[in-house]
Amino acid sequence: MVQPRIAKFQIGQIVRHRTHPFRGVVFDVDPVFDNTDEWWDAIPADARPAKDQPFYHLLAENAETEYVAYVSEQNLLADDSEEPLRHPKLHEHFKERRGQVYVSRPGGLN
DSSP, X not given: XXXXXXXXXXXXXXXXXXXXXXXXXXXEEESSOOSOHHHHHTSOGGGOOOSSSOEEEEEEEOSSOEEEEEEEGGGEXXXXXXXXXXXXXXXXXXXXXXXXXXXXXXXXXX
16 A cells, blocks of 8 residues: 655645646645546546645636636645735635735634
């Protein structure tokens, strides 16, 4: 059995996708892949990440819209821009931004 790796990104951290034009804030972490087979099969085979790495739930946004994304660690980078996030659920989960990290709201991750 392969041991899960320690997550590189923390809850509240702002990240961006390595190849796709979106960014977001981490609101949950799975130590290894924990989504449906249908979700997995929808990823082109040549682009599928390894399942034995952390996967992150993001309040994500691009230029057009806001959504929830599920992204492997290998596809994320820390976002060091100072641009604010506009996701409408941001303030349900987090109370404030401190630098590159949002501080969790008590009870906000239920």
